[in-house]
Amino acid sequence: MSMIGKMTENILIPGPVSKVVISSLIEALSNDTGAGGHSVFIGQVRADNDGERRVQAILYSAYESMVKAEAEKIKKMIFEEYNDVKQIVILHSEGLVKAGEISLFVMVSSGHRHQAMQACARTVDLIKEMLPVWKKEIFDDNTHEWRENKQY
């Protein structure tokens, strides 16, 4: 397994995805000279405002064993669809993530740039559709609301 593979064996990480983790992954890319491009998606908690209240944080919960199984399926699908893809990294938060903090990090590496960019977008779509993760928006007036992704 590659160094990045070892660093990202666990998909779910407690709390926000830290910038330290992200920069150490970027740092580790220098060992991976087979790739010519890396496409990155960073998802962060948006402070949505519905006119009366503002999102302060999101509380994520997950079905851990199934997240692991589904993430493997997603990676397999991507490797099958894009023959130039070398590596796929998925990190997703579990627990509390405040507005402005990072809750999802996806990085797809390929020999040439086009597949990295296309496969990264596709990976994010599959994450939204397939990963058993739930989010509860917590507002600044201490109310909360469960959200769901649209593709259901």
Added chain:
Amino acid sequence: MEINVLFFGVLAEVTKTGFKHYSGIKSFRDLMLRIQDEFPEIVHYNYRIALNNEIINEDPELKNSDEIAYMPPFAGG
């Protein structure tokens, strides 16, 4: 049969538990009825059911120690 049942997202809140252990289960139907009796409010929610990490579309055969999960629409990312 002994079956473990997990509730996620809004259903963990509705059932006031994330986990229930059921004993003496005869079949999947039997389990569904036991759960509906105990938590009648879940019928108002949209959810899918997974058996041992796989989403099911029809009634499966259960084995002892199987894990069933009640999963509301996903909201990852």
